[in-house]
Amino acid sequence: MQAGxxxxxxxxxxxxSGCAATIVRPGDxxxxxxxxxxxxxxxxxxxxxxxxxxxxxxxxxxxxxRDTQVVPGQPLATACPPDxxxxxLRPQVGRTYFATNAGDRNALFIYESAIVxxxxxxxxxxVAWPWYGETTIEGVLETVHCGAHVPASVVVGSYHLxxxxxGFVRGGTIKAAQEEAAARAIARKxxxxxxxxxxxxxxx
Amino acid sequence: xxGMRGNKGLLVxxxxxxxxxxxxxxATVPGPQVGGQRxxxxxxTPVAATNYDAPTGSLGLALAEEIAGELRRQGxxxxxxxxxxxxxxxxxxxxxxxxxxxxxxxxxxxxxxxAGAAKFGTAGDVLKGDGTQLASFADERRSGFGIFGGATExxxxxCVRQVGRDIAEMVHTGExxx
Numbered sequence: 001m002q003a004g005x006x007x008x009x010x011x012x013x014x015x016x017s018g019c020a021a022t023i024v025r026p027g028d029x030x031x032x033x034x035x036x037x038x039x040x041x042x043x044x045x046x047x048x049x050x051x052x053x054x055x056x057x058x059x060x061x062x063x064x065x066r067d068t069q070v071v072p073g074q075p076l077a078t079a080c081p082p083d084x085x086x087x088x089l090r091p092q093v094g095r096t097y098f099a100t101n102a103g104d105r106n107a108l109f110i111y112e113s114a115i116v117x118x119x120x121x122x123x124x125x126x127v128a129w130p131w132y133g134e135t136t137i138e139g140v141l142e143t144v145h146c147g148a149h150v151p152a153s154v155v156v157g158s159y160h161l162x163x164x165x166x167g168f169v170r171g172g173t174i175k176a177a178q179e180e181a182a183a184r185a186i187a188r189k190x191x192x193x194x195x196x197x198x199x200x201x202x203x204x
Numbered sequence: 205x206x207g208m209r210g211n212k213g214l215l216v217x218x219x220x221x222x223x224x225x226x227x228x229x230x231a232t233v234p235g236p237q238v239g240g241q242r243x244x245x246x247x248x249t250p251v252a253a254t255n256y257d258a259p260t261g262s263l264g265l266a267l268a269e270e271i272a273g274e275l276r277r278q279g280x281x282x283x284x285x286x287x288x289x290x291x292x293x294x295x296x297x298x299x300x301x302x303x304x305x306x307x308x309x310x311x312x313x314x315x316x317x318x319a320g321a322a323k324f325g326t327a328g329d330v331l332k333g334d335g336t337q338l339a340s341f342a343d344e345r346r347s348g349f350g351i352f353g354g355a356t357e358x359x360x361x362x363c364v365r366q367v368g369r370d371i372a373e374m375v376h377t378g379e380x381x382x
Contacts, residue, residue: 095265097265156288158265
């Protein structure tokens with residue numbers, strides 16, 4: 001009788017706390033692009049970007065000077081240095097969409113754990129029924145070539161991240177891990193797209 | 205005896221959960237296949253009026269990503285872009301959400317048999333890169349089963365995923381539901 005209660009408690013604790021090992025694997029993200037444009041100084045305005053995105057941009061463009069003057073909504077050209085020789089980048093995150101089955105799974109586990117006969121169902125389901133989490137994120141990268149007298153160019157893109165696994169996990173844990181990873185992924189994708197576009201235009 | 209009855213109930217609930225989203229059967233019209241061409245899926249534009257409490261602004265983008273992801277799994281070169289992006293593919297898939305209905309959890313729990321189901325419907329076109337129409341399609345899915353009636357958001361997510369797979373299948377096979 002007591003063993004049943006202990007087992008129930010253990011399973012409930014595992015469900016509520018979640019103990020899945022890895023949510024996002026490194027292979028789920030696109031490869032970090034190599035920064036080829038080194039001839040011109042780069043200024044990045046990161047005030048509108050989440051911390052993970054800002055960190056990722058700084059890792060991709062380590063030589064970039066971080067600008068703190070441009071606030072979201074202001075023209076990007078205000079970050080241009082006085083001598084006018086620089087490229088200013090402003091990456092931002094747009095809408096995000098998150099979907100997971102963790103809530104349904106955990107509701108079933110909690111219900112099953114509440115009845116002793118359901119304990120095996122909980123344990124089998126935790127292994128046989130995988131959890132998943134999906135995040136879709138939209139990103140915008142504005143760039144301006146200082147002194148070129150052309151309007152800022154805008155690259156928009158989106159990234160879809162899906163993770164799967166087995167065991168106990170909370171929906172909030174999946175969401176937090178995926179949001180961070182998705183912000184890094186969209187930063188990589190936007191900078192890679194912009195880099196490819198710049199290379200094409202330089203060749204012309 | 206009570207335990208056995210409970211287990212039967214769980215088996216039925218589990219089977220219904222696994223079945224996921226259902227949808228009406230629609231006639232298909234043959235259209236072109238897109239083998240070997242780059243496909244760009246543009247974010248689906250949202251519907252004006254919905255019966256759904258959660259924000260719907262990102263559902264169209266999620267659907268576009270689902271279609272592109274499924275096409276990639278089937279061996280195509282496909283990418284999804286937000287509405288503000290410039291489509292660059294040889295084939296462009298675009299459309300709008302025509303129905304976003306969260307249904308009623310209370311009806312799903314107390315009445316069942318499809319009452320209060322969440323519904324998600326779309327309509328759209330497959331175009332050449334120059335804008336020439338190749339085919340048009342429509343699809344709708346509904347989901348009415350979940351634990352304790354099923355959370356509306358979870359059911360809607362299932363439907364978005366299923367509609368995404370349906371549209372990808374249409375583009376892949378060239379058989380478009382109208």
